[in-house]
Amino acid sequence: MSIQTLLADFAHDRRLTRAEALGLVDMDDLSPLLRAASARRDFGHGDQVSYSRKVFIPLTQLCRDVCHYCTFAHPPRKGERAFLTREEVLAIAEAGKRAGCKEALFTLGDKPELRYKAARDELAALGHETTISYLVEVAAMVLKETGLLPHANPGLLTDADLDALRQVSISQGIMVESTSERLCAKGGAHYGSPDKLPAARLDTIRRAGERAVPFTSGILIGIGETREERIDSLLALRELNDAHGHIQEIIVQNFRPKADTKMADVEAPSEQDHLWTIAIARLLFEPEMNIQAPPNLSPGALPQLVAAGINDWGGVSPVTPDHVNPEAPWPHVRELAAATAEAGKELTERLAIYPAHARQPYRWVDPALRTALFNLVDGDGWPRADSWCPGRADPLPARDVSLLTGGAPARIDVGLEIVLDKAMAAQRLSESEIVRLFRARGDAFTAVCQAADDLRRRVNGDIVSYVVTRNINYTNVCYYKCQFCAFSKGKMSENLRGRPYDLEMAEVAQRVREAAERGASEVCMQGGIHPSYTGQKYLDLCATVKSAVPAMHMHAFSPLEVSQGAKTLGIPVGEFLQRLKEAGLNTLPGTAAEILDDEVRALLCADKVKTDEWLDVMRTAHGLGFRSTATIMFGHIERYEHWARHLIRVRDLQAETGGFTEFVPLPFVHMEAPIYLKGKSRPGPTFRETVLMHAVARLALHPHITNIQTSWVKLGPEGARHCLNAGVNDLGGTLMDESISRSAGASHGQEMTPQRMEEIIRAAGRLPRQRTTLYSNAPATLLERSFAACQPAQDAPQPAYAS
Incomplete structure (x- = not known):
């Protein structure tokens, strides 16, 4: 050969x-x-x-070996210490920290105390018997004091x-x-x-x-x-x-x-x-x-x-x-x-x-x-390049914005070009191909975002939609222990900020009427899983909404709530969904999905519905004629492979049922989340990752899901606007009351007026369209009413508390 x-x-x-x-x-x-x-x-x-940006800390240059090419190691020298002091080590590390280093490389000779009395004596003065023992102490010190x-x-x-x-x-x-x-x-x-x-x-x-x-x-x-x-x-x-x-x-x-x-x-x-x-x-x-x-x-x-x-x-x-x-x-x-x-x-x-x-x-x-x-890494194990985090009012990373809004990429490799061509041709992408898209950086990042935006233009044109809605979170008491959630309260949940509440039905009805007065076509209703709730509670909520405003579209109850409601009534999920439909439920939010992979869910939300259960609830709902959204909550403990599997599972179910109206990426807001406060998660995705989630979703879900939504609550107005250049065609809802992200520490407000929605859309060079939940044009009467109610609502009235 x-x-x-x-x-x-x-x-x-x-x-x-x-x-x-x-x-x-x-x-x-x-x-x-x-x-x-x-x-x-x-x-x-x-x-x-x-490469790794490091600072080099030569703890000792004494060594018991005598390699014939080495000038690093040498015998004890008169007037020269055998070991760096703690203060010297920390000074070197702090200089490295100031210079942007993330690694403290400790290099040293091998067991000098076995050869030199000077080494033994100095170690003893430092309170140690061995070089390794001293190394352990100063490494811990550097980690604690500098984060290197x-x-x-x-x-x-x-x-x-x-x-x-x-x-x-x-x-x-x-x-x-x-x-x-x-x-x-x-x-x-x-x-x-x-x-x-x-x-x-x-x-x-x-x-x-x-x-x-x-x-x-x-x-x-x-x-x-x-x-x-x-x-x-x-x-x-x-x-x-x-x-x-x-x-x-x-x-x-x-x-x-x-x-x-x-x-x-x-x-x-x-x-x-x-x-x-x-x-x-x-x-x-x-x-x-x-x-x-x-x-x-x-x-x-x-x-x-x-x-x-x-x-x-x-x-x-x-x-x-x-x-x-x-x-x-x-x-x-x-x-x-x-x-x-x-x-x-x-x-x-x-x-x-x-x-x-x-x-x-x-x-x-x-x-x-x-x-x-x-605190240092992104979802692929590389260093975070900036301090931006979802939910905070941080400046957007200039380099990523430049790559997103710049001209054509200088070059991309042939392998990435093949994946992009497949996506544009509506061919099914594999897990490894989707992961490759998520790993895009530099020119590749630009290429992926531009391909997603080209596809958005082909499918949706230059129209960007939004819906006037009101969030009604009817209780924040929950007996589940999801590690990402800063919203839920109660004896079985983490002890977090905010007072536990359970809205009276009269309060729910009043909020629905107020939403109608302000031009809302939809109320979105979700809450914690209150230990006293049964499926009847959800049926009662449906009756309350329809009694208050019969024409109001009710978008409510995640697969978790549906599953729990059916179990408490002792009936199959399909039968419970049919009862909800008869009581007035119109569509379902695709929340409680987090990451549709049980490897992640075992750590993130172990007591919640498993991946197959979530998919089965949605499959059943779609079979009964319900439409729903699909979401992903990303940027905590998962990897890009998990993102890819999530997209594949959503895509495959959509190909089977056609029931999803849109896909909504929800970047993890970390500030008040229990898993982050315990030091067990990343501080949300990077801006690059957040933009890519929208872009890759557009590419990987094509042609099955045609609407990609961005969350202004998580990203802020500017972040949301830039995502319009990466395959997004929908800005979501005006909300009126936003509780869940705010509980997690988000700072981007509780409401976005229709006027502000349309300003953002026009600033991106797009045409705004107010829509309904199912993407029809909003009725003229509601459109006029929503603009007439131009002043944002004051803080929501203090809820009535049920015993």
């Missing part, structure tokens, strides 16, 4: 075998190897090349060391460097360094995997090993990762000779040798593995490293030098971005924990670190 034929096989899943890799050892022309590695990298990582996520590279570790460090460092690492035993023999680079024994280093990595520690490792090339030994070192790491899945990245670091070392005269590996090794590493591991090469060790050759298959530059510090390679300064991030762009890629910041592991915090992150992580 020719090399070209062999390498054509490796763009996707299959990995090189040892024999195949050995067959590539003597390549003269690297072109086919580099093409295969680059294609494999693109399959796993697209256009992103990542520690990453520790302390060498060989015991089980107790690994466990202690897992509680204070988001990730750990140890370079295997080489599994060649020859290098530990006399004359080898690792002679006299007991911590460089390959079996010992591999054992530490194995036990880290058993403890679910996100781990960094890699090889150091050019220290006397052969290419065959490099392959074997990489395969040893692959075997460990196959067993535990904990290795985040493989570093392929090139040796650089340094003066005043025993290897000062050893020639550094050539650029071609480095590129060969990077490409082999890429082909030995799965496409999703992160392959890294330090940029400061290959100045002038960064595009070539990208072409060889790397997708990460490692940690880059704007504050501190590379203490291991002090002769090689870090490139400025702007320079790194330019070099990455020259290679056709986009530089993207990451954390010390890579996104794939950050997406699964309950497996990979100690509880003591989860809150810090949740």
Whole structure:
């Protein structure tokens, strides 16, 4: 088999075998190897090349090892401390924080107390017996005082060391460097360094995997090993990762000779040798593995490293030098971005924990670190790029607004173009294709939003609709314990702000009449699940509304309320829905969906209806002639895969029943939510994610759902207006009274008048249309009445409380 034929096989899943890799050892022309590695990298990582903005904290430069190429470690020096003090550590970390760093990289020699009395004495003065014990203390201090996520590279570790460090460092690492035993023999680079024994280093990595520690490792090339030994070192790491899945990245670091070392005269590996090794590493591991090469060790050759298959530059510090390679300064991030762009890629910041592991915090992150992580990441495990959150009156992120409103994207990759073409042609998108749309950044973000807006224009024209409605939340007492909810009150719910209430029927009727007087065509009714409620209560609410204003459209009762009502009456859901219909219920809100995936619901709302139950209630309702909305509440603990599954389930049910009138993304408002206050969720989605939820919904639900609505309560008027450029054709309701988002801490008001609705729509260059619940034009009499009642209502009257 020719090399070209062999390498054509490796763009996707299959990995090189040892024999195949050995067959590539003597390549003269690297072109086919580099093409295969680059294609494999693109399959796993697209256009992103990542880096971590870090501060480098050299806790101690004493080490019991004597590696023959190292200038970082040195014996005790007169007048020089063996360890950084707590104050020195914190000062470095705070400087990093001010410079925008998110990682505190602790680097240190291996167990110097076993070799040097000076180390033992200074540790004792610091109140510690071991270097690791002191490292644990200062890492915890840095995390608490600065919020930087520690990453520790302390060498060989015991089980107790690994466990202690897992509680204070988001990730750990140890370079295997080489599994060649020859290098530990006399004359080898690792002679006299007991911590460089390959079996010992591999054992530490194995036990880290058993403890679910996100781990960094890699090889150091050019220290006397052969290419065959490099392959074997990489395969040893692959075997460990196959067993535990904990290795985040493989570093392929090139040796650089340094003066005043025993290897000062050893020639550094050539650029071609480095590129060969990077490409082999890429082909030995799965496409999703992160392959890294330090940029400061290959100045002038960064595009070539990208072409060889790397997708990460490692940690880059704007504050501190590379203490291991002090002769090689870090490139400025702007320079790194330019070099990455020259290679056709986009530089993207990451954390010390890579996104794939950050997406699964309950497996990979100690509880003591989860809150810090949740506050830093988006739904895909990447750092949040700004401080914007739904519900707050924050300025919109300038970069995202610019990408959303700018011209045509400079370029998008062919794979994304194929997905967009499928969506525009109304072809069914898979979960992985939808996830790919959610991962769009930079030019790709622009392309996805523009495609969604083009589709909106084709389906809906330039008309943007809204409905004059009044929210009536008839009780905020609830015996469910949804972890996202700041609205419900009562003995069985979280102890949150606001007084518990249960509206009297007379109060409900009065609110319905007031809504009619102000031109509302609809009342939207939802509440907590009061422990005294049965299905009869919901029937009584229907009778009250219809008695008050017979023509009022009643949009009420989520699948949770329907399910609970049927159970309390001891009748099937279908029979209860039929009774509600006969009592005057017109349509159902598609709330209580949150995320339609039971992996998420088990943590978010464990006692609520399961995914299939929600879908079955809607299927039954649609079968009885009811129409309903569909919603998603996103940005808390879920991943993009969950968003995709939610969209697929809604789309498939709509293809079956045709009962959904619109899809409504509801970004999670975190400020008063129990799950956030307990440090167990993210602070809502980012603005980019929020816009994309609307855009991707337009694309993924096409042609089955034609109306995409945005929530001005969650996004504010400006945020909602910008979503009109991403596939949205509806601004929702005027509300009159808004309780649920306000209880969660939202600050965007309780009512949006028709005048203000139309101002927003016209400012976006669109034509406003007041509609009914079912998207007909609002009757002329109601239209006139809604504009005549131009002054916003004062705060809703104090509700009458039932005993």
